[in-house]
Structures are given as structure tokens and as C-alpha cells.
Amino acid sequence: MFPDTDSSQTIIDCFLTAARNAGVILKTGTAIKDLVIEDEGSFRIDLDNGTGIRADKVCVTSGSLKSSPLTRAIGSLGHSVEPLVPSLFASDVSDPLLEGLAGLSVQNASVKTIPKSPPQTGPVLITHRGFSGPAILRLSAWEARTLQAQDYRFGISINWLGNTRPEELRSTFASFRAESGKALVKNRIPGEIPLPPLGAAR
Numbered sequence: 001m002f003p004d005t006d007s008s009q010t011i012i013d014c015f016l017t018a019a020r021n022a023g024v025i026l027k028t029g030t031a032i033k034d035l036v037i038e039d040e041g042s043f044r045i046d047l048d049n050g051t052g053i054r055a056d057k058v059c060v061t062s063g064s065l066k067s068s069p070l071t072r073a074i075g076s077l078g079h080s081v082e083p084l085v086p087s088l089f090a091s092d093v094s095d096p097l098l099e100g101l102a103g104l105s106v107q108n109a110s111v112k113t114i115p116k117s118p119p120q121t122g123p124v125l126i127t128h129r130g131f132s133g134p135a136i137l138r139l140s141a142w143e144a145r146t147l148q149a150q151d152y153r154f155g156i157s158i159n160w161l162g163n164t165r166p167e168e169l170r171s172t173f174a175s176f177r178a179e180s181g182k183a184l185v186k187n188r189i190p191g192e193i194p195l196p197p198l199g200a201a202r
């Protein structure tokens with residue numbers, strides 16, 4: 001999630017409001033130490049402040065379970081834990097075509113891995129090391145396991161015009177040609193593609 005406010009507080013407020021509206025009771029300042037199934041099929045949740053809670057159902061949302069006591073507790077309940085893989089990362093790309101373009105961003109691009117992953121849309125930023133921005137981060141999250149299996153060597157395909165289809169673009173160029181055939185292409189760029197700085201690769 002990348003809220004318009006650019007502040008994670010918006011996400012926190014959203015969850016807290018939803019929890020409040022649903023009558024959720026929040027207990028903070030203590031951690032869950034163990035989860036045990038009681039004889040009658042309910043759960044006993046042991047907290048590290050020495051108290052416990054009984055529950056009919058338990059949903060564990062502890063983020064990463066790395067070195068958490070919950071890994072053992074979940075294992076003893078018969079669940080398996082998927083190995084962790086990196087997620088939400090930018091892509092390192094060294095290509096002369098990107099020279100001098102660091103800092104440029106396009107708000108509505110569509111990116112996918114090659115040969116084929118579902119496309120992710122949103123802002124893409126060209127950095128000094130390759131690509132970043134919400135669409136790239138989303139791609140790294142949704143393809144996290146596939147990319148790890150490929151040792152993080154993969155092709156990337158970016159449609160800088162979002163989901164614009166080739167036939168739409170052809171018709172846009174045809175009308176540009178009809179209306180102002182003498183104009184330079186750089187003055188009539190479709191969509192929101194920014195002009196590269198002077199001296200950059202084109």
C-alpha cells in the first residue's frame with residue numbers, strides 16, 4: 001500500500017478504526033509465548049506476562065516468524081511454516097539506455113517479468129541502479145518465490161503507457177500526424193512520459 005498521504009500512519013489509522021468499529025479488544029505490551037490446544041478443542045494462548053487467554057479460533061499474523069517462539073508453537077499444532085524469501089525490493093539493471101535517466105518517474109506504467117508474469121501497474125522510478133517504485137516493488141512481492149528460484153536473474157518488460165494497447169497508440173499517432181504532422185515527436189509525447197534530461201541516452 002502506498003497511500004496518497006505518503007504516511008504509514010494512514011494505514012495504522014485505517015486498521016485501528018476498522019478494529020474499533022468491529023469491537024476488537026486490543027492488548028498491547030505483552031507477547032504470545034505459546035499456543036496450546038486444550039482438551040475440549042479450544043486454544044490456550046500463553047502470554048509472557050504470565051497470564052493466558054482462551055479462544056475458539058486463533059489467527060496468527062505475526063509478520064516474519066524468524067526466531068519467534070511461535071514457530072515452535074505452530075509446528076507443534078501440526079502446521080508447517082513456509083521458508084522466508086525476500087520481498088519488496090528494487091531491481092538492479094545496468095543498461096546503457098538508462099544512463100542519465102536516474103530520477104525520472106512515470107506514474108502509470110505496467111511491468112512484468114519475462115517470459116510471463118501477471119503485470120503490476122503503478123508508478124515506476126528510474127534509479128541510479130535500475131528500477132524502483134510501487135509497481136516494481138509489487139512485482140517483487142508477487143513474484144518473490146519465482147524470482148528466488150531464478151536466482152534473481154530475470155528479464156523485465158515495462159509498458160511506460162500503462163495498459164495502453166498498441167492499436168490505441170497507433171490511432172493516437174495517426175491523429176497527431178493528421179493534426180500536426182510537422183511537430184517534433186518530443187513535443188507530442190503521448191501519455192505522461194517525461195523528457196530525458198539533455199545529454200542522456202535516448
Ligand SMILES: Cc1cc2nc3c(=O)[nH]c(=O)nc-3n(C[C@H](O)[C@H](O)[C@H](O)COP(=O)(O)OP(=O)(O)OC[C@H]3O[C@@H](n4cnc5c(N)ncnc54)[C@H](O)[C@@H]3O)c2cc1C
Binds near residue numbers: 032033061068070088
Ligand atoms: C523499512 C520498511 C518499509 C516498508 N514500506 C512499505 C510501504 O511503503 N508500503 C507497503 O505496503 N509495505 C511496506 N513495508 C512492508 C510492510 O511493512 C509489511 O509488508 C507489513 O507490515 C506486514 O504486515 P504484517 O501484519 O504481516 O506483519 P507486521 O507488520 O510485521 O506485524 C506483525 C506484528 O506481530 C507482532 N508479533 C510478532 N510476534 C509476536 C508474538 N509472539 N506475540 C505478540 N505479537 C507478536 C509484532 O510485534 C508486529 O506488531 C515496509 C517494510 C519495511 C521493513
